[in-house]
Amino acid sequence: MDQEQFTRVAKALAxxxxxELLEMIAGCDELPCKRMVETFPVSQATISHHLKELTNAGLIEPxxxxxxxxxxxxxGVLEAYRAELDRRLKLTAPVG
Amino acid sequence: MDQEQFTRVAKALAxxxxxELLEMIAGCDELPCKRMVETFPVSQATISHHLKELTNAGLIEPxxxxxxxxxxxxxGVLEAYRAELDRRLKLTAPVG
DNA sequence: TCGATAATTAGACGCTTGTACAATTGCACG
DNA sequence: CGTGCAATTGTACAAGCGTCTAATTATCGA
Known part of the structure; x- marks a missing residue:
């Protein structure tokens, strides 16, 4: 995972x-947009915007x-993000 | 880890x-502020600001x-963040 | 084809934030 | 004390971002 996608993912999660949208999607196998619009107190346009960001980060697919x-x-992308966190912050056993 | 700290960590990483600062700190046992100021092409004030954010997120301690x-x-805080990611996004074995 | 519904896109607004410069605090050493 | 260095804090500003409304596209049903 390159620096650019890493940053996109990190920002998307932030x-x-x-x-919450991502969490809701992760909870189902597949989630219709309409369900999210009904669930969250923001406009349809805002939902769509967030979904685009998540898609650009590679975290979800439409x-x-x-x-x-x-x-x-x-x-897979989430796993790659976690792996990159580990790698760059050396969380994998300080003893090496 | 509560929602608030989770968001602080996520933003701090984003x-x-x-x-990069966090990465540099993670690479050493302990890192003097001055070293970072010498290393990165930003002002001392900006470094200090970022360090404060990282500290507020609990990712580092001064x-x-x-x-x-x-x-x-x-x-530990990073581990907790990763664990919260897993928990909220159900990355831990979809079969349960 | 026409109207209704679902979703995206465009443009705008206000808040947040990364950054710089300047002022301030805290500490060491004459 | 006072001078100088290290670091933080205050203030300001430009860019980014979350959100909205309105307009647009796409699809279904009659």
Whole structure:
């Protein structure tokens, strides 16, 4: 994982509302956009904006079904982010 | 780890320069402030500001020795952050 | 094709934040 | 004390970001 995506992921995780969206997506196999709009007290446009950020970070992937948008977690990217955290901060056993 | 600290940590990690500082601290046992000021092309005030953010997030802890400030990583908080990521995003085995 | 519904995009606004410069504090050493 | 260095804090500003409303695109049903 390169520096640029690492930063995108870190920033994507840093906003509480956006993280809640991600959390909700992670809780289901696949989540329709509409469900999130119904759940959170922000506008549809804001939800869409956050979903775009999460998608740009690679954390989720969209699927279009007719007029409905569905989102799904991409666990691999999260794992890669965690691995990069470990690597760059040397969390993997200080004794080496 | 509560929501507030989780967000503080996430935000602290999200700025590239600040993460570099943390990375440098994580690489040593203990790092003097002066070393960072010499290393990065930003002002002393900016370094100090970032260190304060990292400290507020609990990621590092300061030690004062005379006029010199030293900083040390707090691995436990990072571990807690990672654990919270796992917990909230259900990365720990989808089969449960 | 027309209207309704779902979602994205565009533009704007206010708050946050990364940064710099200047002032201040804290400490060491004459 | 007073001078000088290390570090923090105050103030200010430009850029970034979360949010909204409005406009636009895309799709379904009649």
């Amino acid at each position: 906003d509480p509302r956006r993280f 699927r279009r079904e007719g007029q409905h948008g569905h989102y799904r977690l991409r666990p | 700025d590239p320069r600040r993460f 030690r004062r020795e005379g006029q010199h400030g030293h900083y040390r990583l707090r691995p």
